[in-house]
Amino acid sequence: GAGVSQSPRYKVAKRGQDVALRCDPISGHVSLFWYQQALGQGPEFLTYFQNEAQLDKSGLPSDRFFAERPEGSVSTLKIQRTQQEDSAVYLCASSLVAGGGEQFFGPGTRLTVL
Amino acid sequence: AQSVTQLGSHVSVSEGALVLLRCNYSSSVPPYLFWYVQYPNQGLQLLLKYTSAATLVKGINGFEAEFKKSETSFHLTKPSAHMSDAAEYFCAVSSNTGANSKLTFGKGITLSVRP
Numbered sequence: 739g740a741g742v743s744q745s746p747r748y749k750v751a752k753r754g755q756d757v758a759l760r761c762d763p764i765s766g767h768v769s770l771f772w773y774q775q776a777l778g779q780g781p782e783f784l785t786y787f788q789n790e791a792q793l794d795k796s797g798l799p800s801d802r803f804f805a806e807r808p809e810g811s812v813s814t815l816k817i818q819r820t821q822q823e824d825s826a827v828y829l830c831a832s833s834l835v836a837g838g839g840e841q842f843f844g845p846g847t848r849l850t851v852l
Numbered sequence: 853a854q855s856v857t858q859l860g861s862h863v864s865v866s867e868g869a870l871v872l873l874r875c876n877y878s879s880s881v882p883p884y885l886f887w888y889v890q891y892p893n894q895g896l897q898l899l900l901k902y903t904s905a906a907t908l909v910k911g912i913n914g915f916e917a918e919f920k921k922s923e924t925s926f927h928l929t930k931p932s933a934h935m936s937d938a939a940e941y942f943c944a945v946s947s948n949t950g951a952n953s954k955l956t957f958g959k960g961i962t963l964s965v966r967p
Contacts, residue, residue: 771954773955773957778960779959779960780942780944780957780958780959780960781896781942781955781957783954783955783956786954794954797954829895833953837953839953840898840901841898841955842898843888843895843896843897844895845893845895846895
């Protein structure tokens with residue numbers, strides 16, 4: 739596809755369930771970012787990949803959050819034992835170059851934890 | 853550390869009126885600055901960016917912003933608002949050191965345009 743895609747677009751989980759959110763970046767983009775956007779707030783950085791290497795995970799809020807990009811393309815953000823405070827829109831962005839460049843955002847996955 | 857302040861959460865203008873959305877930043881290193889627009893249920897779209905070239909930056913849809921180092925500001929303007937400009941606008945800052953260009957966003961401003 740021409741842009742960044744994310745799936746599912748909407749996810750409802752019961753508290754305590756595990757969820758997996760997928761991001762398909764633009765083909766050939768080296769850098770991949772995950773952000774969390776709570777209702778009424780700006781996006782907040784979670785983690786950054788350069789190819790398959792996770793170079794920065796300083797924004798992950800707890801050890802329940804885990805991200806991977808094993809082949810340097812598709813990335814998955816996994817949240818274990820979901821809590822109500824995890825409810826948010828999770829945005830993925832990719833950029834062509836390592837470390838810098840314009841970030842292109844996907845439409846996001848809206849996670850609601852009941 | 854970097855931060856962005858967007859004062860106010862909502863701005864309302866009449867169609868055809870000037871749009872002014874304020875953004876102030878804090879950064880310990882020379883910054884890159886961005887304005888993004890977000891329409892309902894869509895991802896963020898880049899309006900314009902400042903990357904240490906010209907201080908007056910022109911973007912898409914008639915928007916522009918001026919980088920003022922002395923005021924640590926990067927306000928977004930558009931001379932004449934259109935109904936289609938109604939959306940949420942985010943100012944963001946990143947480091948220009950190139951190691952990791954993660955974005956730090958403000959809380960966003962909702963722009964309403966009255967007919």
